[in-house]
Amino acid sequence: MRSQFVKIILGMISLSDSQMQAVMTAAADLAPEKRSVFLERLAAMLNMKGRRFTDADLIAMAELARTGLAHSNAV
Numbered sequence: 813m814r815s816q817f818v819k820i821i822l823g824m825i826s827l828s829d830s831q832m833q834a835v836m837t838a839a840a841d842l843a844p845e846k847r848s849v850f851l852e853r854l855a856a857m858l859n860m861k862g863r864r865f866t867d868a869d870l871i872a873m874a875e876l877a878r879t880g881l882a883h884s885n886a887v
Contacts, residue, residue: 838871838877
């Protein structure tokens, strides 16, 4: 169910190749079970922003969407 939701939401958003690469890079080190949460968060932010967003907007939103999902190795 959740993956269908992500596909529907992301299907409504048009990303360039470089933007898609930025999303994949942002998700790469997340645990597989956290990636759908990340994509849902990102999709919601992009939908709120509207169709006009820059690469910088996307990167900032991707970082925000990752909040609390990635483990830090910092001691």
